[in-house]
Amino acid sequence: xxxxxxxxxxxxxxxxxxxxxxxxxxxxxxxxxxxxxxxxxxxxxxxxxxxxxxxxxxxxxxxxxxxxxxxxxxxxxxxxxxxxxxxxxxxxxxxxxxxxxxxxxxxxxxxxxxxxxxxxxxxxxxxxxxxxxxxxxxxxxxxxxxxxxxxxxxxxxxxxxxxxxxxxxxxxxxxxxxxxxxxxxxxxxxxxxxxxxxxxxxxxxxxxxxxxxxxxxxxxxxxxxxxxxxxxxxxxxxxxxxxxxxxxxxxxxxxxxxxxxxxxxxxxxxxxxxxxxxxxxxxxxxxxxxxxxxxxxxxxxxxxxxxxxxxxxxxxxxxxxxxxxxxxx
Numbered sequence: 001x002x003x004x005x006x007x008x009x010x011x012x013x014x015x016x017x018x019x020x021x022x023x024x025x026x027x028x029x030x031x032x033x034x035x036x037x038x039x040x041x042x043x044x045x046x047x048x049x050x051x052x053x054x055x056x057x058x059x060x061x062x063x064x065x066x067x068x069x070x071x072x073x074x075x076x077x078x079x080x081x082x083x084x085x086x087x088x089x090x091x092x093x094x095x096x097x098x099x100x101x102x103x104x105x106x107x108x109x110x111x112x113x114x115x116x117x118x119x120x121x122x123x124x125x126x127x128x129x130x131x132x133x134x135x136x137x138x139x140x141x142x143x144x145x146x147x148x149x150x151x152x153x154x155x156x157x158x159x160x161x162x163x164x165x166x167x168x169x170x171x172x173x174x175x176x177x178x179x180x181x182x183x184x185x186x187x188x189x190x191x192x193x194x195x196x197x198x199x200x201x202x203x204x205x206x207x208x209x210x211x212x213x214x215x216x217x218x219x220x221x222x223x224x225x226x227x228x229x230x231x232x233x234x235x236x237x238x239x240x241x242x243x244x245x246x247x248x249x250x251x252x253x254x255x256x257x258x259x260x261x262x263x264x265x266x267x268x269x270x271x272x273x274x275x276x277x278x279x280x281x282x283x284x285x286x287x288x289x290x291x292x293x294x295x296x297x298x299x300x301x302x303x304x305x306x307x308x309x310x311x312x313x314x315x316x317x318x319x320x321x322x323x324x325x326x327x328x329x
Contacts, residue, residue: 105242109185115180133156141207148290184213
């Protein structure tokens with residue numbers, strides 16, 4: 001039977017959260033998929049539990065709260081594929097779905113938007129010792145590393161748990177309720193608002209969440225033709241890096257809201273041209289107050305999942321399990 005011309009095929013339905021950031025991310029993916037497949041792509045807005053709940057992510061578990069409704073729509077066939085922020089994606093592979101592509105990663109680092117254009121160091125140094133700088137973030141990972149860094153520098157700060165979209169969070173600084181807020185640099189950049197960041201935080205100070213800055217394109221396993229088409233957007237170095245990071249997270253049995261940071265990339269100590277596939281994986285686990293932190297790194301060739309599992313085992317041997325609170329099962 002002859003296939004109809006490409007232009008007669010129905011549009012591909014891309015499921016996305018409704019937030020401005022999710023829509024911006026999905027819009028970029030829609031353009032790339034349309035270019036790769038020759039088919040129109042329409043966005044289907046879906047509200048997730050994480051969007052409607054007003055509880056802190058640490059209280060509702062974090063894992064999957066921005067993802068489940070999109071996955072349900074995929075399995076029900078009401079959308080053809082979905083775009084997620086990879087850091088929100090549970091590490092367990094879902095039955096009936098496939099991670100078809102992980103596009104090239106944006107800057108994985110965190111950024112601070114602070115009053116008066118100050119950097120993180122300047123903000124803390126200028127604060128009255130009796131009234132520490134107040135920094136907003138809903139992430140236990142960020143809280144743990146902020147407190148640990150400030151303690152090491154002999155400075156004081158107060159972290160304030162916040163939620164909300166980018167406008168809401170930056171608004172806390174603009175109206176003076178907070179001295180600064182921490183956001184993902186990738187999100188700010190995708191919204192065209194990176195210029196509002198007063199500093200991109202060095203990874204020596206704060207490691208990002210596993211998978212931060214990367215997107216995940218998911219579709220039904222029962223549609224191998226679409227999965228193959230979406231695979232054109234996959235970036236091999238990004239997939240290798242996030243595989244190492246997420247395998248570590250899974251081996252730690254930690255959810256995406258746990259105080260765990262991880263970042264993989266080419267080993268900077270490699271001899272140029274001699275170890276193109278050698279990855280360096282750095283990871284940190286700490287208590288939210290920053291009082292106790294375990295930070296280790298590892299390098300390896302080949303299988304990034306083995307690198308992740310190996311470093312997770314070392315972290316657990318160093319006491320990481322006791323720093324994460326209740327571990328995911």
